Amino acid sequence: MQDAASRLKNIAEQVLGARLPVRIRAWDGSETGPPGAPVLVVRHRRALRRLLWKPGELGLARAWVAGDLDVEGDLYRALDLLAEFIWERDDDAPTLAESLRDPKVRAAVRSLLALAAPFLPPPVPGEEMRRHGRLHRHTKGSDKQAISHHYDVGNDFYELVLGPSMVYSCAYWESPDGTLEDAQRDKLELICRKLALKPGMRLLDVGCGWGSMAIHAAREHGVRVVGVTLSREQAAYARKRIAEEGLTDRVEIRVQDYRDVRDGPYDAISSVGMAEHVGADRYLDYARDLHTLLKPGGRLLNHQIARRPLGDETAYSVDEFIDAYVFPDGELAPIGTTVGLLERAGFEVRDVESIREHYAHTLRRWVANLEADWPRGQRLTSPGRARIWRLYMAASALAFERNRIGVNQVLAVRTPEDGTSGMPLRTRDWRN
Known part of the structure; x- marks a missing residue:
């Protein structure tokens, strides 16, 4: 009789067709596959039951979070090799029902x-978002629950991952060899320059996180800032930092x-890494709300x-792992859709800057921070939550x-x- 690893390999290749x-490596210690490749460790038969009860990405996610599945070796390489079977399946790839024919x-x-x-339903990991139906997404109550699920997992844990800057959005790198703290400072300064902040102006920071943008704008540019967040843990942390800076x-x-x-x-509004939580059905209202809050001539x-x-926008579906474990109810839109909705709300869009590669550098630094102190990271939140963050940041x-x-x-701009x-005559000379 074949060992468990060989049987799993044969089953996987029959289902995947590749x-x-x-x-x-299976729970019985057996191992097979391409020499030198990363190792997918199946620690328990329960991982298979999770896949059978929830075929696809959610079953894999539950097995990963629970520790039934793991990767030994280079996580990035493993994800890269498996991407075509999980995240990058062809649009014309057969569905599960079609495959079963x-x-x-x-x-x-x-x-x-x-x-x-035995074919019994495994318990759902405690880190998974609990919902009571999906009919009322992006109400104030559901958004508060979703934000709490993602951000109220412990300020100490976020300190470990994000480092001293405590900025949870894409940094702005002069060089991949630079420090994360310098790149985050440069990102905050770039935003302040684009907004042309000056002493005495009022800035609204929507989704203010742990207060880094508000502190930088007040300290470096002399503005008065109102920061709003739905996370009580973030707010408490931000207020403490602000008091220590003497900026209350x-x-x-x-x-x-x-x-x-x-x-x-307000004279200016910053919304950094927050709009992903708004949702397609609410985005125009979001844009209109911010337009109303700006004075004529104010910048967003x-x-x-x-x-x-x-090709078919109706085909878009939310990533099951991200929705259940990371950003519940989060939605991503194409940049063209976002620009169009901002314009419909009354804004004049003056500049769009893509900084895609910068986020890859940022995420790799966050993963490195977590992996460098992995035992402490697990203690500060939970082993399952630490596994979630490591996987989602590496995959992202x-x-x-x-x-x-x-x-x-x-x-x-809310153009009068x-x-x-x-705006300046030369597009990226941000100062008047």
Whole structure:
């Protein structure tokens, strides 16, 4: 009788219709596959049961989070080799139902059932987002729950991953060899220059995180800042930092939905890494709300991840792993869609800068920070949560590198009726 690893390899290749590019090590200690390749470690039969009960990415995600699946060796290389079977399947690839019409695939599934026995539903990892239906996404209540799921996992854990800058968005690199802290400072300064901040101006920072943008703008540019977040842990951390900087007279942090901000007009608005949480159905309202909060001539800097446009936009579906474990209810739109909606809301879009490669560098640094102190990272949150963050950041780095997703800074103006935008004549000479 074949060992477990050989049986798994045969089953996988029958289902995938291709040679498996990684090695497999099974719970019985057996191992097989291409020499020198990363090793996919199947620690428990339970991993197979997870795949049978939830075929596809969600079953794989649950096995990974629970520790039933692991990778030994270069995680990036393993993900790169497996990408075509998980994230980059051809549009015309057969569905599971279509695959099951093939007698070889049906035989493989029967073999998997025998190997996975007993066929009982495994418990869902505790880190998975619990939902009570999906009919009311992007209400104030559902958004608050989603934000808490992602951001309230421990400030100490985020300190380990993000480093001293505590900025959770794409940095701006002069060189890949630079420091993460310098690159994040340069990103904050770039935003401030694009907004043409000057002493005495009022800035609204939507989705202010741990206060880094608000602190930089107040300290370096003399503006007064209101930062809003739905995360109480972020707000508490930001307020402490602001007090230590002696900026409490210039920076206010609120636990508040951006839809409830009523004390405009502001001279400028920054929204950095927040708009991904808004949702397609709410995006025009989001843009209109920010337009209303700006004074005529005021600038908006919208920093947002984008997906590549699809031939059939109705075919877009949310990544199951990301939706269940990382960014519940998060949605990505093509940059053209975002620009169009900002314009429909009344903005004049003046500049779009793609910084896709910068996010890949940033994510690799965050992964390195986590891996450098892996035992502590697990203690600060949970082993499952640490595994989630390591996988999603590494996979995201590859997605940016392979141009599956991008990130853009969009500078827009609430141009007055007389057309005086206040923008410089030369596009990227951001100062007046």
